[in-house]
Amino acid sequence: MELQNLKGVGEATAKKLAILGVTSLSDLLQFYPRRYDDYSVITKIAALKPGAVSIEATIKQITGRYVRRGMHITEAVVSDETGSARLVWFNQPYRANATKVNQPYFISGTFEISRGRPVITNPAMERASDFPVNAARIIPIYRETKGLKSSTIRKIMAAMKASIEAMPENLPESVIASNKLIPRSSAVSAMHFPASLDDLEEARRRLGFEEVFGLSLASVLNKREAAQEKTHIIPFDDVLAKNFVQALPFTLTDAQRSVSWKILQDMQNDMPMNRMVEGDVGSGKTVVAALAAVMAIKHGYQVALMAPTELLARQHAETIYKLLTPVDMQDQVALLTGSTKPKDRTALYNAIASGKSKFIVGTHALITDKVDMHNLGLVIVDEQHRFGVEQRKALQKKAGGRMPHVLSMTATPIPRTLALTLYGELDISIIAQKPSNRLPIITEIISPNSRAQLYAKIDTELDSGRQMFVVCPLISESETVKALSAEKVYEQLSTKHFKNRKVGLLHGKMKPDEKESIMNSFARGELDILVSTTVIEVGVDVPNATVMMVEGAERFGLAQMHQLRGRVGRGEHQGYCYLIMSDSKEPSRRLRALESSTDGFKLSELDLEIRGPGAIYGQSQSGQLDLRVAKLTDVHLIESARNAAVAFVDGGEALANYPALAAHVAQYRSITNLN
Numbered sequence: 001m002e003l004q005n006l007k008g009v010g011e012a013t014a015k016k017l018a019i020l021g022v023t024s025l026s027d028l029l030q031f032y033p034r035r036y037d038d039y040s041v042i043t044k045i046a047a048l049k050p051g052a053v054s055i056e057a058t059i060k061q062i063t064g065r066y067v068r069r070g071m072h073i074t075e076a077v078v079s080d081e082t083g084s085a086r087l088v089w090f091n092q093p094y095r096a097n098a099t100k101v102n103q104p105y106f107i108s109g110t111f112e113i114s115r116g117r118p119v120i121t122n123p124a125m126e127r128a129s130d131f132p133v134n135a136a137r138i139i140p141i142y143r144e145t146k147g148l149k150s151s152t153i154r155k156i157m158a159a160m161k162a163s164i165e166a167m168p169e170n171l172p173e174s175v176i177a178s179n180k181l182i183p184r185s186s187a188v189s190a191m192h193f194p195a196s197l198d199d200l201e202e203a204r205r206r207l208g209f210e211e212v213f214g215l216s217l218a219s220v221l222n223k224r225e226a227a228q229e230k231t232h233i234i235p236f237d238d239v240l241a242k243n244f245v246q247a248l249p250f251t252l253t254d255a256q257r258s259v260s261w262k263i264l265q266d267m268q269n270d271m272p273m274n275r276m277v278e279g280d281v282g283s284g285k286t287v288v289a290a291l292a293a294v295m296a297i298k299h300g301y302q303v304a305l306m307a308p309t310e311l312l313a314r315q316h317a318e319t320i321y322k323l324l325t326p327v328d329m330q331d332q333v334a335l336l337t338g339s340t341k342p343k344d345r346t347a348l349y350n351a352i353a354s355g356k357s358k359f360i361v362g363t364h365a366l367i368t369d370k371v372d373m374h375n376l377g378l379v380i381v382d383e384q385h386r387f388g389v390e391q392r393k394a395l396q397k398k399a400g401g402r403m404p405h406v407l408s409m410t411a412t413p414i415p416r417t418l419a420l421t422l423y424g425e426l427d428i429s430i431i432a433q434k435p436s437n438r439l440p441i442i443t444e445i446i447s448p449n450s451r452a453q454l455y456a457k458i459d460t461e462l463d464s465g466r467q468m469f470v471v472c473p474l475i476s477e478s479e480t481v482k483a484l485s486a487e488k489v490y491e492q493l494s495t496k497h498f499k500n501r502k503v504g505l506l507h508g509k510m511k512p513d514e515k516e517s518i519m520n521s522f523a524r525g526e527l528d529i530l531v532s533t534t535v536i537e538v539g540v541d542v543p544n545a546t547v548m549m550v551e552g553a554e555r556f557g558l559a560q561m562h563q564l565r566g567r568v569g570r571g572e573h574q575g576y577c578y579l580i581m582s583d584s585k586e587p588s589r590r591l592r593a594l595e596s597s598t599d600g601f602k603l604s605e606l607d608l609e610i611r612g613p614g615a616i617y618g619q620s621q622s623g624q625l626d627l628r629v630a631k632l633t634d635v636h637l638i639e640s641a642r643n644a645a646v647a648f649v650d651g652g653e654a655l656a657n658y659p660a661l662a663a664h665v666a667q668y669r670s671i672t673n674l675n
């Protein structure tokens with residue numbers, strides 16, 4: 001049914017609803033209030049106390065008048081059997097005519113004593129009835145848009161009451177019973193017409209449970225399906241492991257050791273590994289992945305390493321080349337990206353097909369590339385958290401029908417609740433420790449008028465041979481967004497304060513080889529300062545860079561800034577991160593959090609709290625996830641829904657018996673790249 005044909009909606013209102021993202025009947029029913037004002041308790045007039053109140057009273061008298069141009073006052077006297085009270089409305093000239101004297105009304109508003117006289121100002125008022133809409137109840141406050149007020153939405157909902165109460169159940173009876181949930185119709189009904197705050201709590205629990213249950217089912221089913229697969233066993237070769245580890249220029253941390261051990265064990269199993277390694281920036285994930293890779297190569301398998309950008313793919317290829325040299329596998333490394341020239345590409349394809357190259361480094365596009373990887377034993381994915389069903393199938397096809405072992409690596413710590421819900425199909429290992437030579441990065445929020453002092457400090461660093469990153473929110477000046485651009489900052493720094501330094505510019509619109517040459521000169525120490533956009537966000541590794549200056553810091557997300565900060569302090573030198581604000585306002589909670597903590601886990605929990613779940617998935621995915629009620633910080637809810645999902649799958653009942661739920665689950669199962 002079209003929304004505009006609903007009672008009380010019409011074409012104009014339907015358009016307004018669309019602005020709020022409500023385009024179907026089901027959207028409308030699930031358009032839950034933002035918050036509630038509790039006006040449910042009706043008080044006798046004689047007992048009124050200052051504050052939010054509701055009364056049921058008869059209008060004795062009501063009159064309106066202009067006290068001056070543009071200022072209209074309506075005054076009324078109302079009474080119940082205990083006494084009378086005065087009501088005042090400003091600029092509501094229609095009030096007096098729309099009100100019937102000697103009739104009972106519900107009146108809700110703020111009661112106060114003004115100049116010794118009790119009064120309720122601008123109250124909501126409607127004829128007393130069994131189903132109050134805008135007064136004398138727990139009043140839902142909806143998200144509004146210009147021309148569509150909460151009060152109108154309440155009326156639309158009131159007209160929908162029967163449809164809401166007839167909504168079908170979508171959860172299995174057993175799940176409802178064992179988790180003591182209320183029926184779906186009662187829950188949705190209570191969201192729009194709560195009889196009590198307890199009701200509302202129950203409704204939220206039920207609807208939040210439903211959301212998390214769906215997500216958890218998806219991850220449980222994905223995991224069970226993956227466990228059916230058989231793959232290559234990659235035995236552990238202790239001589240090789242020893243040689244590899246002994247040749248490293250550092251000793252592995254205990255955390256790196258134990259995670260490596262887990263991975264090597266996974267690969268000795270014929271069930272495909274699906275493990276995610278979480279480790280804060282700089283915790284040393286690459287070497288862990290490389291150790292797994294040499295094991296696979298040793299036994300004749302191909303390894304694919306996929307990075308989110310070409311820049312990172314190149315860097316990885318170089319790092320891997322160095323790491324593999326002592327075990328004499330460096331010639332097996334091949335870099336294949338979108339900008340590989342056709343001639344080189346053919347040669348690469350041949351080298352890979354003949355087994356000469358076994359370690360293929362590229363972007364996520366490797367999956368769809370024509371390269372022959374039928375003997376693929378291990379896939380390493382950098383900075384993509386999870387493959388959806390479709391991607392897993394593509395990977396399997398690429399590997400000649402066998403699901404390879406998959407290792408993903410991420411520097412974005414995932415709060416435990418989220419890990420359970422969304423990543424339940426993954427085994428997760430955490431590198432909770434950084435190499436011991438690292439000093440915690442010193443972070444400071446800088447207001448724009450302290451630039452001079454800041455530049456002096458930076459000069460000291462640069463004088464002692466260190467390097468600096470400067471990250472800007474935009475590539476070039478924009479008319480619509482007032483923020484510093486990389487081009488502008490580059491121009492300023494290289495012609496003014498830092499004119500005697502070597503300054504480079506890097507941004508996403510440059511050609512890949514241009515980017516590469518700039519990045520390389522920075523890495524070789526030929527540039528002192530690199531001005532860029534967030535292209536350097538993930539993974540870039542230049543241990544001699546110690547200063548990260550973030551321009552327009554308030555424009556970046558918390559997780560993103562934490563990533564940026566991770567670009568410095570990667571060697572033995574002290575790292576500094578300066579968050580430059582574009583004005584001298586109070587710093588936001590985000591910036592202050594960053595200043596006070598370098599713990600990625602703590603920051604991600606905080607990010608979740610500040611921005612809500614949407615923060616984690618990025619814009620495009622938050623809609624897909626459809627979490628309207630569940631709070632991902634509600635550990636109890638999430639654990640119980642997760643357990644219920646496991647129990648349901650173990651129970652063996654077909655999901656297809658619940659078509660609405662099945663449709664949701666299918667959608668969740670294919671969601672990918674949640675970062």
Ligand code: ADP
Pocket residue numbers: 250251252253256279280281282283284285286287411435436437539541543570
């Ligand atoms: P990330 O986890 O952010 O991907 P990298 O793997 O890029 O981190 O490692 C960051 C830097 O730390 C690299 O220069 C790497 O060589 C170095 N590194 C890795 N492990 C250790 C270790 N155990 N001790 C000292 N340095 C290490």
Ligand code: MG
Pocket residue numbers: 285286382539
């Ligand atoms: Mg990395």
